Amino acid sequence: MPRNAQRSTPVIKDVAKLAGVSAPTVSRYLNGTAKVNEEKRERIAQAIKLLGYKPSVVARALANKEMDSVMVFATNSGTFSTNMTSIGVENGARSKNYLFGVTTLSENRMDEVRSTVQMVLGSNPAGVVVYEYDHAGAEALRCIPDDIPLVIVGGNAGEGRYQVINSEREGGHLMTRYLLGLGHRTVYHVGRPQGPSDNTRTNGWRDALAEAGIVAPPVLEVSATDLDESVEAGRRLARIDDATAVFAGNDETAIAVIRGLREGGRRVPEDVSVVGFDNRIFGPLWTPPLTSYSQNFVETGERAFDLLYEQIQARRAGQEPPESRMEIVRGEFVERDSARPFAG
Amino acid sequence: MPRNAQRSTPVIKDVAKLAGVSAPTVSRYLNGTAKVNEEKRERIAQAIKLLGYKPSVVARALANKEMDSVMVFATNSGTFSTNMTSIGVENGARSKNYLFGVTTLSENRMDEVRSTVQMVLGSNPAGVVVYEYDHAGAEALRCIPDDIPLVIVGGNAGEGRYQVINSEREGGHLMTRYLLGLGHRTVYHVGRPQGPSDNTRTNGWRDALAEAGIVAPPVLEVSATDLDESVEAGRRLARIDDATAVFAGNDETAIAVIRGLREGGRRVPEDVSVVGFDNRIFGPLWTPPLTSYSQNFVETGERAFDLLYEQIQARRAGQEPPESRMEIVRGEFVERDSARPFAG
DNA sequence: CTGAAAGCGCTTACAG
DNA sequence: CTGAAAGCGCTTACAG
Incomplete structure (x- = not known):
């Protein structure tokens, strides 16, 4: 199996030089953070394509104090509902080019949840979703500071500001x-x-x-x-x-x-x-x-990501967070043959 | 649900000041990268504990060009074997305080695998494991540069330098x-x-x-x-x-x-x-x-992480990478009653 | 053994 | 609209 080497990754400076502008201008172009001269836009676009430049998510994370990532805290990982829900969240994350990670919490190791959560938060994820189906999930919630975008999946209705509960x-x-x-x-x-x-x-x-x-x-x-x-x-x-x-x-x-x-x-x-x-x-x-x-677990996960993303966007734009919201994802009754009218 | 605010996170400078040393000394203490005076060690340890200091994984990642994380590329996520294997990898990652993430690849979207892999690699994970059960996995392998620690799960025997195959x-x-x-x-x-x-x-x-x-x-x-x-x-x-x-x-x-x-x-x-x-x-x-x-999928995942970690360690220590190695995780035959002697 | 300095790759005031 | 400068929080030569 051939494993291609990847040429030394280009950085923002490289594209700036090639486009004949400064690095901040490239940054502005990339983030739409200020208007950039049309002509320069094009040169930058060219340079980016030519070099195959991708911004370093790590450097951005350090500068922004926020990584383009979403982390989910799950208990009972390996469980059908949990897996499917995570697939939904990952779908959402992928669509926005966010890094995605799951962290499994265990009720058997309640003493570890705080440090685990903190370690993960140390990566400055843009947002987190926690599945609150048991005490480990509830404990995780307690370790998450107010100012980070959060959505709760499951849990008691009305418990979090943003919540998606399945039916x-x-x-x-x-x-x-x-x-x-x-x-x-x-x-x-x-x-x-x-x-x-x-x-x-x-x-x-x-x-x-x-x-x-x-x-x-x-x-x-x-x-x-x-x-x-x-x-x-x-x-x-x-x-x-x-x-x-x-x-x-x-x-x-x-x-x-x-x-x-x-x-x-x-x-x-x-x-x-x-x-x-x-x-x-x-x-x-x-x-x-x-x-x-x-139940539509994948949809539950996708909705959770959407709710999270709205918060992230608002936050970055310096706007008010969206209205507190709870969504319910309905399931469907599937009648087959294991139940019959009472014949007593 | 109360959500505790977290006080402005202390940084290395804070502990340095409190301990009366320079930041590099704290760094050396933390990484064992050079000997530090016993007395200072203690003061540093105290300061760290007092402040509740945790190094920023992001800053470290930028300085080291390597994040304390392991990423897995999986296809058919949601599948029993895949989920269980990932749980094994996550177990290993957790034990070393590594961030853990899964990225799902799809054979239906082969055109996306390259960019997806590159995005994830952009986070400079310390190592990656790819499940090579189908073409998307194989394609992912082609996008991974030689110099990043890698272990293949599944795939053809002898295909990768480091590989764990189940039975x-x-x-x-x-x-x-x-x-x-x-x-x-x-x-x-x-x-x-x-x-x-x-x-x-x-x-x-x-x-x-x-x-x-x-x-x-x-x-x-x-x-x-x-x-x-x-x-x-x-x-x-x-x-x-x-x-x-x-x-x-x-x-x-x-x-x-x-x-x-x-x-x-x-x-x-x-x-x-x-x-x-x-x-x-x-x-x-x-x-x-x-x-x-x-099959013992969880064990497969754990072995994969171990193999990866050995490479990561060696690399950081500037040593030769470990011997190329392939491990096989055996499964067990479970006899029940759905097969009988041929009665022809 | 230990500081001061410079650098990792971005972004964000600050001046034009 | 756009550069030069400084900063995000670490680490790593470089001198002592």
Whole structure:
């Protein structure tokens, strides 16, 4: 594999000399920071092209005290929702020629989050987005100074000045109502332990039950990584008479619960209806095909970047920051065959 | 949510003044670049702690022409293997206080890869790792100058000076031999179209067949994102008499193929054995539980970082770069119940 | 062992 | 509209 050497990178001085102007003029041309004589503009443009000049983001960052970059702080990286959201943010960053980085935070190492955040902020990113789905995310928020553009993804509604929340709660609400609408007397829920955010599928489930005047049965809490716990939850559910409908926290949990239910002698969907969440690719292939809820994580990430970029622009232009804003990215209900009308 | 303001960040001058020394001395202390008087060391240490001083990575980057960062270029980001590998690289970066970033490349936008790579290199990362699983990765390699520390993940064996390859090919070989060992006369393969790399599961399958003196049947090529194509492949396979064993390119493909096979009237595993790859979390819950191959992607990423870091260290110390090296990260065969002895 | 000086590649007042 | 100068926060010869 040939690896081409790259000729000593040209700097602003080189293009200035070639264009017969001063470096500041080139800078002004590049940044539109002041009007530049038409003739010179052209000579500069030529020189830039000829030399293949690209401004050093590092030098700019030092001079501006701000790097053309956006950093995201994420927990549970490796998780479907997190990955997809980051792809959205990266898409946005790329479109503006911003550098993009993700930093993974862990709830198991809360003591490290402060120093990690500070290290990253030390690179003077133009803006940061934090996914606030758990305590590590919340802690990160506490370490971020007021004056840096920030958008929160997830978290409690109205928590940050700029926020994009996906329809977790709404989705949970919808799935539960769907099950109730099928005639089930109550809906059980198996999901992950709750973090600091209100905007959760679990709360959506709770909302729907409360609306219907039903006392919520205890949540069956399971780990996100060990599906055996979900299988076990399914087995337990199999022993509960009125457990005819269950809302699983995600599709993986759903299939595990179904397995447990069957081990416990219940048929799905004939005896008990089970719905998932996230609409993972394997859902339609399952037996029965999984009814689920599809979220638009990539869009969530893209919207987050847009919100961030507006702040960055305003800041650079010395304008007032944009209006405080919260956006909600809706998902879609996907009906398949894992839930049936209550046949009690 | 309270957002604490951060006091105007101290710079090296501040600690120098407080410690009663010059800035260069602080720098030397920090970088171990020259001996510093014991007494001064202490005063400096105190001042740093008192002020909460952190060197600006940006200023260092400008002075050193090198940022304490590692950038990865990945294609198919959002993919299981890619995500896990990146987590491994990030782990390594974090442990050395390096900034970490991923840049997603796309085969659909080959024209953009050069400029994207150059933009990222413009930040003077200390090193980069590229995942070479397809043409975008290969193209990225061509844009990276010789003098920057680099490690290739994937790609053809022996291609880069520093390389860590996972056991894709070995794994494909092993799965196929397993099936052959079960008495099947041949093994069909449904997988993604091949990229520029030799190190693929598909080639492993080919190797095993060749070893056994069997002419490889044509590969059934399917898209990675549209499982319907895999279902269709399953249906086609159902019509082929000697198709009693199939090696699917990954677990998702495997379950789709199984579905297609069943639609075509074949039982799995009774009539035809199907094995997957990647050992995804849903595999054991499938009916039948999927026999698969588990790769250690996180470890792959960590090894890649280590290899990179060795180069970075050597370079900074003005030493010879380490010996050229290729590492292989092995995976594990996971036997479950989706393959049975040939009962022809 | 340690300062003063100069430089990394940009940008931003300051004067025209 | 445009240059010369100074500065962003570090590091690295250069002298002692």
